[in-house]
Amino acid sequence: xxxxxxxxxxxxxxxxxxxxxxxxxxxxxxxxxxxxxxxxxxxxxxxxxxxxxxxxxxxxxxxxxxxxxxxxxxxxxxxxxxxxxxxxxxxxxxxxxxxxxxxxxxxxxxxxxxxxxxxxxxxxxxxxxxxxxxxxxxxxxxxxxxxxxxxxxxxxxxxxxxxxxxxxxxxxxxxxxxxxxxxxxxxxxxxxxxxxxxxxxxxxxxxxxxxxxxxxxxxxxxxxxxxxxxxxxxxxxxxxxxxxxxxxxxxxxxxxxxxxxxxxxxxxxxxxxxxxxxxxxxxxxxxxxxxxxxxxxxxxxxxxxxxxxxxxxxxxxxxxxxxxxxxxxxxxxxxxxxxxxxxxxxxxxxxxxxxxxxxxx
Numbered sequence: 001x002x003x004x005x006x007x008x009x010x011x012x013x014x015x016x017x018x019x020x021x022x023x024x025x026x027x028x029x030x031x032x033x034x035x036x037x038x039x040x041x042x043x044x045x046x047x048x049x050x051x052x053x054x055x056x057x058x059x060x061x062x063x064x065x066x067x068x069x070x071x072x073x074x075x076x077x078x079x080x081x082x083x084x085x086x087x088x089x090x091x092x093x094x095x096x097x098x099x100x101x102x103x104x105x106x107x108x109x110x111x112x113x114x115x116x117x118x119x120x121x122x123x124x125x126x127x128x129x130x131x132x133x134x135x136x137x138x139x140x141x142x143x144x145x146x147x148x149x150x151x152x153x154x155x156x157x158x159x160x161x162x163x164x165x166x167x168x169x170x171x172x173x174x175x176x177x178x179x180x181x182x183x184x185x186x187x188x189x190x191x192x193x194x195x196x197x198x199x200x201x202x203x204x205x206x207x208x209x210x211x212x213x214x215x216x217x218x219x220x221x222x223x224x225x226x227x228x229x230x231x232x233x234x235x236x237x238x239x240x241x242x243x244x245x246x247x248x249x250x251x252x253x254x255x256x257x258x259x260x261x262x263x264x265x266x267x268x269x270x271x272x273x274x275x276x277x278x279x280x281x282x283x284x285x286x287x288x289x290x291x292x293x294x295x296x297x298x299x300x301x302x303x304x305x306x307x308x309x310x311x312x313x314x315x316x317x318x319x320x321x322x323x324x325x326x327x328x329x330x331x332x333x334x335x336x337x338x339x340x341x342x343x344x345x346x347x348x349x350x351x352x353x354x355x356x357x358x359x360x361x
Contacts, residue, residue, distance in 0.1 A: 003026075003098065003099045006099050007102060007103035011129055014131075019131060024154050026096070027152035027153060030087070030155070033049035033053075034057065053095070056090065087149075089149055092149055096132070096135065097126060100129075135148070148324075154324070167254065177245070180248060188237045191233060192224065202214070225241040226242060257299075261346040264344060265338045265341060294319060295318055299315050299346050309340070
């Protein structure tokens with residue numbers, strides 16, 4: 001289902017930046033199939049992926065840690081992901097093709113009752129798409145191919161490794177659901193899920209005492225999701241609730257750290273970035289903010305004993321890689337002092353412990 005969703009996003013835009021973004025997420029799903037900690041259910045999903053792409057993935061090595069291990073054969077003065085598989089261009093094409101076919105198959109199932117004529121051969125439809133022509137044409141600029149492959153490889157690495165520490169930090173139990181819970185809750189099984197839906201479906205009571213009793217019952221229900229002895233029939237509901245709450249809190253914290261890093265860089269550079277006046281954080285948009293999130297991911301994932309300068313170099317590499325571009329040589333980077341300032345600003349923000357949202361209660 002996710003594969004078909006990626007295909008929809010990829011094939012319904014002609015914007016190269018969007019393509020790279022979605023290629024990264026497609027690569028991430030491919031990489032997740034190689035995770036060592038998959039559940040039994042996920043192993044069943046991953047098996048066809050591993051079989052399909054195993055001819056390109058040599059699993060004899062072990063995932064390296066840090067920026068000193070890049071995307072395989074991409075020319076780079078910075079970092080090789082030594083021993084870690086680097087998906088080649090044919091694997092990217094195979095993944096895009098597989099996603100397109102999954103999308104077409106899902107569309108056929110939706111239209112199975114339709115009287116419309118049968119769709120054309122999926123392969124011929126794929127070959128007529130603008131994206132496929134761009135990916136396979138000899139006229140496509142080599143730089144565009146390199147960025148597309150970097151995006152896919154970046155996604156594969158992150159999918160294989162799992163979420164960064166910034167997104168998996170333990171949080172205090174949340175007794176009120178995060179906004180994304182409303183989307184997930186209606187589909188979940190178990191008696192607690194059913195009880196929650198029943199309570200939510202009741203009309204709001206006029207009596208304040210009744211309203212308080214209902215709120216207390218819901219809070220007690222959500223509190224049960226954080227217990228270690230959750231009944232077997234409620235484990236899916238509880239696990240999804242905990243995961244969504246944890247991600248929501250940590251996403252907010254991560255973005256706050258990223259903004260602090262950005263502001264720290266600008267304070268050091270007199271408000272300039274890349275030689276030009278910098279935009280305010282709120283104007284960067286998701287494509288401008290996400291590389292700073294990758295920057296702080298690497299700061300918080302820094303191994304013990306790593307120097308501040310080494311952390312700054314590694315985090316800067318991650319910043320540029322998140323833009324699918326090669327990082328400037330570190331030793332001659334004129335912005336080196338500004339990147340160091342960004343690292344220090346992010347760490348100060350993290351130590352200040354002022355980024356846990358008020359809903360985490």
